[in-house]
Amino acid sequence: MTRRLLFIGSGILGMMSASAAAKAGAFSEIIATEQAFGSIGASHYSGGVHFPYGRQARTRSLTRKSAVALAAMAGSDVNGWYRPLALRVAAGPDEAINPAQFTEPLDAARPDIGSLAPNFSDDTRFWNIGGAHVADVPALIAQLQRELVAKIRVAHGLRCIRLREKGDAAEAEFATGEIITADAVILAAGPWIVQPPFRELAETFSIRIKKVVALHLDRTSTPDDPLIFMPGVDAFLLPQPGVSRWLFSYTSADWDVRPETLACGLSRADLRAGRAVLEQFCPELGRDLTFGRVFCDAYSPTGPPVVARLMSKSRIIPAGAANGSGYRFSAQLAREAVALAAEDITVPRG
Structure with a gap:
């Protein structure tokens, strides 16, 4: 049939x-x-x-x-x-990290955080963890x-x-x-x-659209640099050695945007928000976030x-x-x- x-x-x-x-x-x-x-x-x-x-x-x-x-x-x-990556989890001094939220074990044994190490605040804590890659x-x-x-x-x-x-x-x-x-x-x-x-289907499942921003950090990265994940602020720093920079992705607070309206690129508010997040961990790096990419994605009300x-x-x-x-x-x-x-x-x- x-x-x-x-x-x-x-x-x-x-x-x-x-x-x-x-x-x-x-x-x-x-x-x-x-x-x-x-x-x-x-x-x-x-x-x-x-x-x-x-x-x-x-x-x-x-x-x-x-x-x-x-x-x-x-x-x-x-x-x-597909490229495997070393991964480091970063947290502020008062931030609680829940190991149960990770699918691989966290290891606090002297993590190497790569070329950005001098830029992180002294009170930032780090863990090693496996299972990361970039595609x-x-x-x-x-x-x-x-x-x-x-x-x-x-x-x-x-x-x-x-x-x-x-x-x-x-x-x-x-x-x-x-x-x-x-x-x-x-x-x-x-x-x-x-x-x-499709709007009726989206409304039935309470799906909404939120802006997604990733800024380009104008600092050289190397093939040995790890991915740095900051779960407390839902952000990460991804080394991109092929183009000699880092990608900094942070969580935007802009809801109910439309994909066709985002072609105009980043706004001043996008840069300001990203710099504020990164500077919680790397006080001197915010000024090196000068360009990047912006689009959006669909979000469910419950998370999954x-x-x-x-x-x-x-x-x-x-x-x-x-x-x-x-x-x-x-x-x-x-x-x-x-x-x-x-x-x-x-x-x-x-």
């Missing part, structure tokens, strides 16, 4: 899910659509950082399972899209598309304008006039999920991402709202979304 699976959105979650679906073999036809050519959404701006951490049991589980799957995908070719997310998406070229159809330039349940199928209509009917639809639209025609049916028999499955951690959770979220889509939900005809 022919079973068709449709993906709306071909970022990291969409393509990881398409790969999982091709391997599972539950669908005879797989179509992945993307409204642009290539990845222009959150995946394009992603730092690709994977660290073994989660505030909730659900996010820790996603992190652990995805880490195993991503390492297996990378195999021995660690010079491609070139657009390169991974391109690799998946090459690997799947004979197994799935990837359709660029298709903007969905209507998505609905229709009898025992789901139907997506695109701005080109094309209509695709499928047995199941995995909606991996990233921050566009709050816009028509959304992978669910709207109703028990629904054929439309929103997948995402990964709170800026789409890559870190992608492998396991993809498996869960495909497993849900593959369930037999045939409605008896009356």
Whole structure:
């Protein structure tokens, strides 16, 4: 029997899910659509950082399972899209660190914090921890598309304008006039999920969009420098030796932004907010945050991402709202979304 699976959105979650679906073999036809050519959404701006951490049991589980799957995908070719990293956890003098929130053991034995060591406050505490890596997310998406070229159809330039349940199928209509009917639809639209025609689904799951900012620190980094994670302020410093700088990602407080309005770049407020966070640990480095990148991502109200049916028999499955951690959770979220889509939900005809 022919079973068709449709993906709306071909970022990291969409393509990881398409790969999982091709391997599972539950669908005879797989179509992945993307409204642009290539990845222009959150995946394009992603730092690709994977660290073994989660505030909730659900996010820790996603992190652990995805880490195993991503390492297996990378195999021995660690010079491609995947690069293992040493990781240091940093905390202020009065900040409590909960070891249970990490999926790997913390080790306080004389951590080497690399070339930025002289810039940290003397009262900053550090731990060693394993299990971190960084990925070139657009390169991974391109690799998946090459690997799947004979197994799935990837359709660029298709903007969905209507998505609905229709009898025992789901139907997506695109701005080109094309209509695709499928047995199941995995909606991996990233921050566009709050816009028509998906807005009702987003409201049902209370999904909101928040700005994501990563600033470029104008200090040279080396291949031996570690990733430095600051869980208390939800920020990290990522060495980028290939471009002779660091990437500083911090948590923005700007909610309900729209992806199409962020093309104007960083604001003065973005720089000011990032400098204030970094200067809690490195008082002299804030002035070296002068440029960077800004976009947005979908966030769930409870923290863990959304992978669910709207109703028990629904054929439309929103997948995402990964709170800026789409890559870190992608492998396991993809498996869960495909497993849900593959369930037999045939409605008896009356």
